[in-house]
Amino acid sequence: MKKTLILILFAIVQVSFAGNPDGKDKNLEPIPAESSWMKSEVGIWMGNYNVWYKIDNKDNTLKLSYNKKKWTNSSTEAVWHDKYGRWMCIYSNKLMYSENGTNWKDVSNRAWQDLNGTWYRFDSNWDLWEVKLK
Numbered sequence: 001m002k003k004t005l006i007l008i009l010f011a012i013v014q015v016s017f018a019g020n021p022d023g024k025d026k027n028l029e030p031i032p033a034e035s036s037w038m039k040s041e042v043g044i045w046m047g048n049y050n051v052w053y054k055i056d057n058k059d060n061t062l063k064l065s066y067n068k069k070k071w072t073n074s075s076t077e078a079v080w081h082d083k084y085g086r087w088m089c090i091y092s093n094k095l096m097y098s099e100n101g102t103n104w105k106d107v108s109n110r111a112w113q114d115l116n117g118t119w120y121r122f123d124s125n126w127d128l129w130e131v132k133l134k
Contacts, residue, residue, distance in 0.1 A: 031111075031119055031131055040128040044068065045120050047080025047088075055090075055126045062090060083113035095122060 044054040044065075052065045053074075062078050063071040079089040087098045088107075095107040111121035119131035 035119075035131045035133050037121065037129045038132045040120070040130050043128045045080075045114050045118075045128065045130075046116070048115065051080065053078075053080060055122070055128065057126060060126060081115065083115055083117055088112055 044052050047053055047064075050066065052068050054063050054065075054071065055061070056063050056071075062074045064074045064078060065071045079087045082088050082097070085099075087101055089096050089098075089104075091104070095110045095112070096104045097107050097112070098104045109121060110123075111119060113119055121129050123129060
């Protein structure tokens, strides 16, 4: 009986530390079914602290702006927040996210929601697409 109880407690502790075993992010809202992806007309998105971002496709660099008029090259460590407060960045030609700033994971579909809930994604050429409701 005592061994069984210890094994059950051990199993409960293991499951609680395992997190999400299937690797899917359960706290994300699904993309609305009545929507479609359209290439962004302006190619910019807002991050945190009222900073705007865009990809310069000429040299594949990330640019940022505080007024959407004057754009500067970002540092290689440029990050922004998504709707859920996760850190987002582009690293080694991948869109990455982190919940704590240290453990980074690949965003396989290159999609995220900005702070206002708008869905964005990058295609293989780093062109920006956004969800438009039909």
